[in-house]
Amino acid sequence: MTTLPKPRQPELKTSLPGPKTAAIMERDSQHLSTSYMRPYPFVPDHGEGVWLTDVDGNTMLDFFAGIAVSTTGHAHPHVVKAVQEQITKFTHVCLTDYPQEITTSLAERMVKHVEKPGEKWRVFFGNSGAEAVEAAVKLARNHTGRSHIISTIGSFHGRTYGAITLTGSKTKYKRGFGPLLPNVSHVPYPNPFRPPLGATAETCGQAVIDHIEGLFQTIIPADEVAAIIIEPMQGEGGYIVPPADFLPKLRALCDRHGIMLIFDEVQAGMGRSGKMYSFQHFDGVQPDIITVAKGIASGMPISAMLAKESVMTWPVGSHGSTYGGNPVAAAAAHATLDLLEGVVKHPGCGDSLMHNAAQVGEFIMTELKAMQAEFPFLGDVRGAGMFIGLEFVKPDGSPDGKLRDAASMAMFERGLLNLDCGEAVIRISPPLILTREEAATGLEIMRDALRALK
Ligand SMILES: Cc1ncc(COP(=O)(O)O)c(C=O)c1O
CATH class of the missing domain: 3.90.1150.10 (Aspartate Aminotransferase, domain 1)
Structure with a gap:
């Protein structure tokens, strides 16, 4: 034997x-x-x-x-090689001012994972998850001409001022830092293990939808809401998966009121959930804007904010970043995608x-x-x-x-x-x-x- x-x-x-x-x-x-x-x-x-x-x-x-x-x-040898090759070519020029093939092809590659037939998406590159979130919120406000943002309790969106305002997981992230961004509200996250609003595991998704509609009747005019931002699977808040009916219902609610739906995929995205994006576990749901970072480049700092072309309407020069979309990090992102997609196999x-x-x-x-x-x-x-x-x-x-x-x-x-x-x-x-x-x-x-x- x-x-x-x-x-x-x-x-x-x-x-x-x-x-x-x-x-x-x-x-x-x-x-x-x-x-x-x-x-x-x-x-x-x-x-x-x-x-x-x-x-x-x-x-x-x-x-x-x-x-x-x-x-x-x-x-990972494939990532190391990609980084080494790019670093000997150039490490920085500034994507805000000059196109670079490596980021053009990265954007082309990334949108393929979200575009549905007849849709076109565009990409803004940043350096961190928080920057992608800031970009998403700025774009939603700029596109809709509205100011209010709704986020969820238990969420984590980063440490910059906008992002900590949206964050709803721990008060230590906010204590002593105010004033924060105005016009931000938090609603419960439908956690089937600890259902909010007196609901059950099965009904908590609908209960949160009803709660938001209730807010629209009493506290927040729906036509002043630019966006709802949510992690399709909540990370820092406890690795929580919402009930299957929730995100489709949230999509329908946003459509009823002309609100942008932002999916923050910074933690659960890039293949971690077994699909490229965690929202793809929920039948047919499509957000307007997606934020991605963390797993995108195996640790090299780069993030992305993806938006439908019909939504990415902000004018030339209205947003940018000196380092965002750095070519060395973009090379690592390509190599990471090679492995995620299976273009290159890992033994x-x-x-x-x-x-x-x-x-x-x-x-x-x-x-x-x-x-x-x-x-x-x-x-x-x-x-x-x-x-x-x-x-x-x-x-x-x-x-x-x-x-x-x-x-x-x-x-x-x-x-x-x-x-x-x-x-x-x-x-x-x-x-x-x-x-x-x-x-x-x-x-x-x-x-x-x-x-x-x-
Ligand atoms: C869902 C989510 N969004 C945004 C962020 C912020 O990312 P970063 O720390 O890269 O700014 C995080 C970080 O943990 C996150 O989990």
Whole structure:
């Protein structure tokens, strides 16, 4: 009988944190912004695929991909080559003033994933998710001549002034920063696990629609609303998937009132959910504007705001960015798309990284659901593809943030990099090159960590 080689495991050579990590953490605490969070002591030195090695030589399995960014893993040879080739040609000219083939072809490529027959879309490139969101809101206001924006509770849209105003997940993002943008309102997000507005998992989508229509009768004139911005699957708020009927109904509501529908795909987009965009899981829904960042270029800073041609009506010079659409980042985006679409295959990941995300993600979700029997504090397992949320609950069903924090630390101590979100959720957002075997390794570490909590 042949024995299969044991799959690669995390390798911890020092206790955590190791001495070099501790020293850098200390210097970091002296000289960097006091706003930075440090959920656990980890200082990367280098990465390869789904593995990251810290400065002390401890190698960990990456289940968070730098907050859903490192789509192709770390130092993917195809991405590295594309970056190296472009950097020797030119690193900057300024897209706001001069066209560059690499961004023209990137835009052509990106719109193909959203255009329906008879539609034409255009792309504005920025550097970060927040910038894409700012661009989306500016465009919606400019196009409609209206000012009000509706966002959702639990949402995250970034840290710039417009984006934090829209954000509805944590008050710490806003405290002490006001005044914020005027004319922004928040409505509940239809979370089937914790349905708002006294509704059920099945009725919460309709309840939110009724709530918005109610606001239009009482507080916000609908004809002053420029846009509704929403994450089709909510990220920072807890990796939440709305009920199937909600987004089609929201689209219909926007159509009734001439409101732009903006889908913020910064976290769930670019193949993470198993489709290019997470809204594509909801039959036939088409937004007017889409924001994309994070997973677009495997960690190189670039973002995009895509809009229907009929909506992108702002005049020449009205919006721009010095660095936005940087050619080196655009080269990384092309290489990332090659792998996502399957133009270039990654060994062990089937047709394309997008399909791999769907298949391996489903495996992870099935396994986690099976774990709920052993760990009753795993109240909910939800998501799509490799966008998976694991919610920790107390015996009475309320969120258990403390237990989540303890679980997160126990996983880290066993060599699994992970990240929290929401009130009591661990997000599982690994690089999309994660194989089934690597997923099984991560799940085994999770099981071991959760057993230690009992
Ligand atoms: C849905 C969503 N929108 C916008 C942003 C902001 O992106 P950035 O941090 O690149 O500005 C984030 C970041 O987490 C996000 O998750």
